[in-house]
Amino acid sequence: DTEVTQTPKHLVMGMTNKKSLKCEQHMGHRAMYWYKQKAKKPPELMFVYSYEKLSINESVPSRFSPECPNSSLLNLHLHALQPEDSALYLCASRGARNTEAFFGQGTRLTVV
Amino acid sequence: SQKIEQNSEALNIQEGKTATLTCNYTNYSPAYLQWYRQDPGRGPVFLLLIRENEKEKRKERLKVTFDTTLKQSLFHITASQPADSATYLCALDINQAGTALIFGKGTTLSVSS
Secondary structure, eight states, X not given: OOOEEEXXXXXXXXXXXXXXXXXXXXXXXXXXXXXXXXXXXOOEEEEEEETTEEEEEOSOOTTEEEEEEXXXXXXXXXXXXXXXXXXXXXXXEESSTTOOEEEOOOEEEEEO | OOEEEESOSEEXXXXXXXXXXXXXXXXXXXXXXXXXXXXXXXXXEEEEEXXXXXXXXXXXXXXXXXXXXXXEEEEEESSOOGGGOEEEEEEEEOSTTSOOEEEOOOEEEEEEO
């Protein structure tokens, strides 16, 4: 199973809402990632978890809060987002260092 | 600042021709460089990884070269088909741990029949 599953596929939320994005993989990968992608831009690295510990936070605003409950799951908790946070949010996982990344299909987030 | 550049935002070619995409980087000495394909609204899909001691890597109609002196990678698609139309992204790890994968801006390839 080389699949990374993200839910939901689409999400519309108001600026006062709290929501969560979920990501799951069963490849035994110990590195998991969140990326944000705006239209016609490349994926932009947000967070990296390595062995369930947050190892990289690319100066992401605190209204985005990542969580890694176990080695297969990655969440991104959203609170008080702004319309400019509307984007495609991608989850990825990797096995050994410097190997290829496996991406989910993304969650299309719209903040209204 | 650290930077990955893909020279063309868009490339239009005719079916059957060879597409050549360029990726340049500065301020890194990566041990690996990767290429991904991304279709609209979907996550990137891994295509090829090339190591610093490999000059060239092939997979079916795809070929990647890696010149660490020029700090450049070239990505070729031979006998291109309309189904090859997509955005192609180069990527590399920017930390020693090999865990911080970042992407170039991508080149959108359009193959016309």
